[in-house]
Amino acid sequence: MLYREAGDFKTSYIADSQTFPIRFDRWRYYAVLAVAFGIVPFVINDYWANAVLLPFLIYAIAAIGLNILTGYCGQVSLGTGGFMAVGAYACYKLMTAFPDVSIIIHLVLAGGITAAVGVLFGLPSLRIKGFYLAVATLAAQFFLVWLFNRVPWFYNYSASGQITAPERTVLGVAVTGPEAPAWAAYLLCLVFVTVLALVARNLTRGKQGRQWMAIRDMDIAAEIIGVNPLAAKLSAFAVSSFFIGIAGALFFAVYLGAVEVGEAYGIQKSFLVLFMIIIGGLGSIFGSFAGAAFLVLLPVFLKNVLVGGLGWPSDLAAHLEFMIVGGLIIFFLVAEPHGLAQLWRLAKEKLRLWPFPY
C-alpha cells in the first residue's frame, strides 16, 4: 500500500528516470530533508551534535566515498584512514596559509588534493586485484600516517605534532573552533552530505557508474564491450578519494578541532569505514548512511543505556559494547549478507504489496 506504483504515471523521460520514481518514496525523502534542515538545527544541543550527528554525517560521507570505490567499482581499499588524513592536513595547510579564503572552498580543495593522492595510490589497481590491492592500499594507509607524523611542515612545526583548526566563519557564523554553535557545524556538514550524496547517487546511476559496475562484475568482459579500465578505475579512485578527503577535512576541522594523525586517522578508521559499507550494503548510497548510523549510533546508544540507564560500571559497559556490536555485525552478515540496504529493499517490496500479498 505504501510504496505503490499504481496510479503514479510518468509522462516524460525525466520523470521516469528520477532518483525516487515512487511517489511515496519521494515524499519520504523530502520529509527527511525537511526535518534535517528545518527542525533539527533548532533543537540540537552540543551533546547531540558532537556525540551523534556530526560523526554520523561525516562518516556517511566517508562511507559513500568508499562505497563508490569498493561497492560500485569493486576495488577493495584499506587506505581510507590515510586518505582522510590527506584531506585533514590539506585543509589545515590551506586554512592556515590562506586565512581569508572561505572554509567551504578549502574543504572542496582538500577533497581535490585527496583525489589526486588517491589516483596516485590507485595506479597499482591497474595491475593487481582483490586481496593484493587491499595490501597495496594498506601500504598507502601506513605511508600517509607516517608521512604526516614525520614531516613537520605538515603540522606547521608545532611542538606537539598536533594540528588545530583555527576559527573560520561561513556567512559570519563560526563553523570551526570552540565558539562554533552546534547548529552551524551541523548545518555545514549536512549541506556537504546532501550535495555529495546527490552527486554520488547521480554519478552511480549514469554512464560513469555503469562503467564502474561493469569493471566490478567482470573487468575483462567490460574491457571487451568498450569500457576503458584505466579511466574507470582511476576515476573511481579519484571520486572516492574526493569524498573521503572531504570527510577527513570535516572530521578534523568541524568535528574534533584538533587531531593527532596516528590516533584519529589510523588503521582502525579504515576498518571502521569498511565495516560501515559492508554492514550497510555494498553498492548502495542508502547503505552507506545505514552503515554509518549503525556503527556511530549503536555504541553511543549502548553506552547510554548500560551506564546512564542501568548504572553499570563503565568498563563493563565498554567491554559489553564490543561484544554486542561484534555479535550484531556477525548476526547481520549471516542473516543478510547484502547488508542493511538489502533489508530496506526487501521491506519496500513487502510494503508495496501490503496488505494484499500474493
Place this chain on the structure above:
Amino acid sequence: MKMRLTAAALAACMAAGPALADLVFPDLSYRTGPYAAGGIPFSDGYRDYFTLVNERDGGIGGVKARVIECETGYNTEKGVECYEATKGEGALVYQPLSTGITYQLIPKVSADEIPLHTMGYGRTSAKNGEVFKWVFNYPANYWDAASVAIKYLLDENGGDLSGKDITLLYHNSAYGKEPIRTLENLAEKHGYNFSTIAVDHPGQEQKSQWLQIRRERPDYVIMWGWGVMNQVAIQEAANVRFPMENFIGNWWAGAEHDVTPAGDAADGYKALNMNRIADYPVFDDIQEHVVDAGLAAGDGSNVGKVLYTRGMYAAMLAVEAAKTAQEIHGTADITPAMMRDGMEALEMTEARMEELGMPGIGPEFSVSCSNHGGSGGGIVQQWDAAAGEWKPLTDYIQPDQEVIQPLIEEDSMAFAQENDISLRCNES
C-alpha cells in the same frame, strides 16, 4: 533503522539521572584498551578519595561529591563524547589523563568556562595562566620532567654531560613529542648529543627501536611512554642487555605494572615521580571507609600503588581547590567559575598535607594568576625487583626554569596570538 535508533538514543539520554545539588567531578577514565593498565589504578585512586571524603567527612564543606565515570579508552573521539555528555551535569573540573584529549578540551573548556586540570601531562605552556585562564597543570609538567631527568644525569656525572649520548624513546603522539624541544635546548646548554626514536601507538612492537639502541649504544635512554609501551620497552631493554640504571622513564612510565612483567631483569630501572609513594595514614582511612565498606571503585588491590597514589593525589588537589573556592566565595555550593578561583588560589603546604594524612606526598607549591603550573619539582625513584618496590633516590629536584620559562612564554604567546587572547593578570 536510523530513525528508530535515534529515537531510542534520545529516550536513553532523557532517562539519564536528574541533576542533584552536589559537587560533580567527572572522571574520564579508561579501563579498557592498551592504556588500561595505567588508567585503572589512577581512576580507582581518584574515585576512592572522593568516596572517602563523602563517607568520612560528609562531603566537601558539607556538600557531597558526585563522581561521574565515563570510559574514554584513551580515545579522543570518545573523550569528546564524554565531555559533552557530562558537562551539562555541572562538572566542576575535568581531568582526562590523556594529552590527546587535553588538546581537544582546551578550546572547549575555555568556551564553556569549566576548569581543566592536567596534572603532569597535557599542554605544558598552559602553565602560563595569563593566556590559559581555564587550564591548570600544577604541580609539574612535561618540560619540568625533561629538565629534572637531565639535572639528575648532570648530578650523576659530576655536572658535566658534554659528549654523552642521550636518546629519547617516545610515544609517537602529542604526549611523546612534548619534551623534545626542551631536551634539544638543554642539549645546547649542556653539550650532550641528543637523538630521538619514536614508538607508534600502542607500542607493542619495539624490536627495531631497540635494535637501533643496541647498535648506537647511547649512554642514557629517557623514555616518554604510557600503557603497554612501557612494559614492552623495559622487556626489550632487558633483552638487548641495556644497563637498566641508565634507562630513565618519565612519571608515566614508572609504575609497578610497567616493571613486573620483566621480572628480575627490570631491577635498577629508574623513573621520575611527581608525588612520593609511602604508606600514608590516609590509606588506612581508605581501607576502613571505602574498601572494607564495599565502596571501592576497583577491587581494592591497587591501594598504595604508584598510579593509585597519584590518582588520589589528583583528587585531593581537586578537593582542596574546592574547599578554597568555598572559602573565597562563602558558599558551599560552588560553580565551575568559583572552582577556577579556588584552583588559582590553591596553596599546598607541608602542614596541610600532613593534616590530610599524606605528609610529603607532593611538593609545596602555590598557584597564582600567572603561574598555573606549581613548582615543577620531581623525584627520581628506582625499581628494586627483589623487594618489589620503588625506592626514592632523590628529594624533589627543581627543574631548570631558565630554559623552560622562555619556551613556555614563546609557546603560550603563539597560542594567544593565534586565538586572539589578551593577557589578563595585569588588568585588575
